Amino acid sequence: MSSRDDIPEGRLARSLVGGKTVARVGGVYLRYAASKRFRSEAGREAARREMSGKGARILLDGLCQLRGTALKMAQMLSLELDMFPPEVRSQLERSCNEVPPMNRAVARKVLVNAYGISPEKMFTSFDSTAFAAASLGQVHKALSAHGEKLALKIQYPGIRGTIHNDVRILKGLLRPFPEYGALAPAIGEIEARFLEETDYLREAENMEFFRNSLNMKGVFISEVFPELCTEQVLCVSLLEGQPLNSWLKTGPDSRSRDMVAQRLQDIFIRSLYELQCIHADPNPGNFLVFPNLEIGVVDFGCVKRFSPSFVDRFRRLALALNRNDRQACVALLGELGTIEEDADPAQVQRIGEAFATYGEWISRLYADGVFDFGTERDFMREGKELSMSMRSVLRELNINPDFVFLDRTRYGLLRIFERMEARVRFRNPFEWPY
Amino acid sequence: MKISARKKAENRQAILAAAVDLIIENGVRSTSMRAVARQAGVGDATIYNYFPTKEALIQGYYIEAFSQAVDSLHSVEDFEQCNLNERLQILFEAILECFLADREFVNLTFASVFFDPIPAGKSVRAMRNQFMGVVKEQFQAAEESGELTEMMFRELVCHFVWDFFVAVVLYWLRDDSEQFSNTTVFIDRSMDLGYSVIRSGVLDKITGLASFLFKSHILSRVDMFDEHKATFRKLKQEFMDNVEPR
Numbered sequence: 001m002s003s004r005d006d007i008p009e010g011r012l013a014r015s016l017v018g019g020k021t022v023a024r025v026g027g028v029y030l031r032y033a034a035s036k037r038f039r040s041e042a043g044r045e046a047a048r049r050e051m052s053g054k055g056a057r058i059l060l061d062g063l064c065q066l067r068g069t070a071l072k073m074a075q076m077l078s079l080e081l082d083m084f085p086p087e088v089r090s091q092l093e094r095s096c097n098e099v100p101p102m103n104r105a106v107a108r109k110v111l112v113n114a115y116g117i118s119p120e121k122m123f124t125s126f127d128s129t130a131f132a133a134a135s136l137g138q139v140h141k142a143l144s145a146h147g148e149k150l151a152l153k154i155q156y157p158g159i160r161g162t163i164h165n166d167v168r169i170l171k172g173l174l175r176p177f178p179e180y181g182a183l184a185p186a187i188g189e190i191e192a193r194f195l196e197e198t199d200y201l202r203e204a205e206n207m208e209f210f211r212n213s214l215n216m217k218g219v220f221i222s223e224v225f226p227e228l229c230t231e232q233v234l235c236v237s238l239l240e241g242q243p244l245n246s247w248l249k250t251g252p253d254s255r256s257r258d259m260v261a262q263r264l265q266d267i268f269i270r271s272l273y274e275l276q277c278i279h280a281d282p283n284p285g286n287f288l289v290f291p292n293l294e295i296g297v298v299d300f301g302c303v304k305r306f307s308p309s310f311v312d313r314f315r316r317l318a319l320a321l322n323r324n325d326r327q328a329c330v331a332l333l334g335e336l337g338t339i340e341e342d343a344d345p346a347q348v349q350r351i352g353e354a355f356a357t358y359g360e361w362i363s364r365l366y367a368d369g370v371f372d373f374g375t376e377r378d379f380m381r382e383g384k385e386l387s388m389s390m391r392s393v394l395r396e397l398n399i400n401p402d403f404v405f406l407d408r409t410r411y412g413l414l415r416i417f418e419r420m421e422a423r424v425r426f427r428n429p430f431e432w433p434y
Numbered sequence: 435m436k437i438s439a440r441k442k443a444e445n446r447q448a449i450l451a452a453a454v455d456l457i458i459e460n461g462v463r464s465t466s467m468r469a470v471a472r473q474a475g476v477g478d479a480t481i482y483n484y485f486p487t488k489e490a491l492i493q494g495y496y497i498e499a500f501s502q503a504v505d506s507l508h509s510v511e512d513f514e515q516c517n518l519n520e521r522l523q524i525l526f527e528a529i530l531e532c533f534l535a536d537r538e539f540v541n542l543t544f545a546s547v548f549f550d551p552i553p554a555g556k557s558v559r560a561m562r563n564q565f566m567g568v569v570k571e572q573f574q575a576a577e578e579s580g581e582l583t584e585m586m587f588r589e590l591v592c593h594f595v596w597d598f599f600v601a602v603v604l605y606w607l608r609d610d611s612e613q614f615s616n617t618t619v620f621i622d623r624s625m626d627l628g629y630s631v632i633r634s635g636v637l638d639k640i641t642g643l644a645s646f647l648f649k650s651h652i653l654s655r656v657d658m659f660d661e662h663k664a665t666f667r668k669l670k671q672e673f674m675d676n677v678e679p680r
Contacts, residue, residue: 104516105523106622112531113613120511128512157615 197301239296241288261422282412318431374421519629
């Protein structure tokens, strides 16, 4: 027996957890399927809802046991792919706060591994209880030898090695859900992003880049302490704002909400058009609000860089949409590689029409000077229905992956604005032609 | 010639360090007491004042490492606030950290010391007791803080922790993951499970059930004896009467 055989990477145990969950989700579905034909129309709908609720809860239980990657994936799926029924989504969103933390002994061990000495020797003080959960790790407060307040993001040991297995398990878990077909491709991409996100040195670089280049009034990004960063530990200055979701729970007035939302939108526009690089994880937990309504941005694990030519085309596409210039739109879609060169005219026609409908929807944001998510309550729902109905057309498209990324980030932001019921100015010099 | 206690401790350290180096270089078999003595700079005969045999020397290393690990626990700032499984995890990791620099030595000697087919000798028992003493303290602390209800079979559970520890070291010796993170995960996961079993009191419930059954059986027999007490007394009387010499 080779020495490798001696060390299970814990896949068996992890699969057991996963397998149990699959069995339970499957069981719930089976029960639903068996009783389906004996119910009235209304009863059937109620039963379906109950079933996805139960399925979701069991799924969550399973994911929580796996910790790390699987859970993070669930969060991403819930945020970005608005395809789960609300029951599933609310369970997954709850999971953001319910990550079982790694205990003090493990957190300590990660630091000892990173620095070679105990945290007591490294820092003036180190709080062994985490104050925030970062999906693939957690964040602790510490005080440096020079008296700076620090946030230490610590990664659960060995998580990189488990990503691949977790992705496989997650696929198994999701298979019973009707949305699986649509989700499967996204999962592959998520796996690639995880490998990026678990490299904290890279995150440190990203953070430094944004801190040096974003330069926006009222927007703060932590300072990185590179000499204290390793692949598993990220050490930055502590930002003491309140996470956006808990800030919203304090019931801020509409003026404050508008102001915060506008800042988030401005960050996005400026990053995209001036830096050609966006913070691509618009999770409400990643934005901190200070008492004076200034914003802190954290978690630069997921950052997307675009080529200047892509950004330029995207900008011209937005301009064309806002001018309602359908021909220019089709031409730009071609340039973006979304419509293939050898597409037949009928296909181009279909795609053009579908895109025009999408354009009508998105340009509503720009129609008036200010878009009010508080009154336009149906806007996001309509967008979701639209994307569902466009699925058949989407299948014909060779969608530029950058485009998907960008669209998903923007969609995530819009969902945050919707939840904030904020009024946001979308017109900006880059996208508004007049 | 009498030497100071400090000099004695220094010699001991030097001998252990020399033994670790030589055994890593040449293996256990090819390392002689004499070679160790010379590398450590003590007399060929003096070494036997410290360790009568090579085995004792190796065991001496482990006793030393355990003590160091236990000492290092005092420097953990919030050890007092940790719950039982965190404490045990910290203890395990501390011991492994002490072993780390001498990992090759541990690899060559650990199994022979702790897996000896001959029932564990006195010094292995001493080591185990030292380890279990620390573990028991943690259990006691957990009981005092109300984290655990008082356990009937603490001794047994502590033995179990010892066996688990030996397993962890063997796992660690075969772990080839970066910074041995698989071992950390292994400890974390299995400790989590063990801890919840202990906390749920399953053990006590099982043993409680067993002792209940046992007691009720015994008591019913005792009752039977009680009922027939008079008969027994009579029998005894007769027997004694017979035995009594005339």
